[in-house]
Amino acid sequence: MADPYTPDSQQPAEPQPRPNAAGREPNWERAALERIALAAIHEQRAARRWKIFFRFAFLAMWLLIFFGIFSVSHETPVATGRHTALISLEGEIAADGNANAKDIDRSLRRAFADDDTAGVVLYINSPGGSPVQAGIINAEIRRLRKKYPAKPLYVVVGDMCASGGYYVAAAADKIYVDRASIVGSIGVLMDGFGFTGLMDKLGIQRRLHTAGANKGFYDPFSPDTPAMDAHAQDMLDQIHQQFIDAVKQGRGARLHETPDMFSGLFWTGEKSVALGLADGFGDTGYVAREVIKAPDIVDYTEKEGISDRIARKFGAAVGAGAVHALVMGGWKLH
Known part of the structure; x- marks a missing residue:
């Protein structure tokens, strides 16, 4: 007879959970x-x-x-006694850019108004830009030179002083360049694109409705007309003549005018001196030290604060969006 406590003994098996009728384990809800x-x-x-x-x-x-x-966005330069005031104009001249008339003019006014300023150097490294902005700066330079006749303003050219940049420079007492600088490009352009041929090939139809016969002037998706071209050329010629007059007024008898001087061509700094577009060779340090005789340089360039940058960018984005919705391209002194 088997021992009931050995492993071979028969023990009642524990009940095992069995799936319900739906095939789920017990307590599946929990x-x-x-x-x-x-x-x-x-x-x-x-x-x-x-x-x-x-x-x-x-x-x-x-x-x-x-x-x-x-934040302080317009810092006042620290007074250092008699000094040369420096203002930098770099990049494209545009109302919504760093080189805009408002900031440059404000910097110029602060520099001239300082009693310790012996002379002003306007450093220009620009390919040009807006003729309006360049014209405003040119006029302000001439006004300040008349108001402060004892304080000369000299332009020092970096890599480039072309088109609108030269429009500004022409108002200076003298212009100093490097022999390899690019100077000139006295001309005006209006650029844009026309897509009418491509649209014809793709079978795209332009639907433009205007109130006013010329409201769709130079719409890039519509063909231009001889009347449009004539009107645009007339405006270009007017602005070009304004540019030429500003250069002749500023440079006077120093210009050695040639047939292509106002054609939009540009020259090296060395050639620009020979043509009378510039007066000599030198950088900012040289002009401060040897010409103005005030080697200490104080930077009056307008420093843009964060709030100014946000406001300007927002305003520029809104304005540019409206303008470019109507006209693609624009007037530029490039």
């Missing part, structure tokens, strides 16, 4: 509820993390705006 609860917890944690992130981002944005509003 397991499903637990999974749902865990998923909800994870979702709540993720939502809290994103909420914290956005709060910090919002705070950072407001701190940036606060800093921009209350």
Whole structure:
């Protein structure tokens, strides 16, 4: 007879869970509820993390705006006694760019108004740009030279002083260049594109409705006409003559005029001196030291603050979007 306590003894088997009629394990409802609860917890944690992130981002944005509003954007140069005032005009001359008439003119006024300023150097490294902005700066230079006759203004050219850049430079007492600088390009252009041929090939029809016979003037998707070309050329010629008059007024008898001087060509700094477009060779340090006789240089260039940059970019984006929706291209002294 077998021992009832040995492994071979017969023991009643424990009941095993059996699937129900639907094939699910017992207590499946509880397991499903637990999974749902865990998923909800994870979702709540993720939502809290994103909420914290956005709060910090919002705070950072407001701190940036606060800093921009209350930051000093127009620093006054530190007085150093008798000195040469420096203003830099670099890049394209445009109302929405760093080289704009408002900032350059304000820098010029501050430089001239300083009692310790012995002379002003306007450093130009620009391919040109807006004839309006260049003309405003040219006029302000002439006004300040008349108001402060004892304080000369000299232009020092970097790599390039072309077109609108030279429009500005022509108002100076003298212009100094490097022998390899690019100088000149006294001309005006109006650029854009026409897509009518491509549209015909693609079978695209332009639907333009205007109130006013010339409201769609030079629409890039419509063909131009001889009348449009004549009107545009007339405006170009007018602006070109304004440019020529400013150069002749500023340079006077120093110009050795040639047939192609006002044709839009440009020359090296060495050739520009020979043509009377410039007066000599030298950099900023040379002019301050040897010409103005005030080697200490103080930079009066307008420093743009964050708030100014945000406001200008926003305004420029709104304005440019409206303008370019009507006209692609524009007038440039390039």
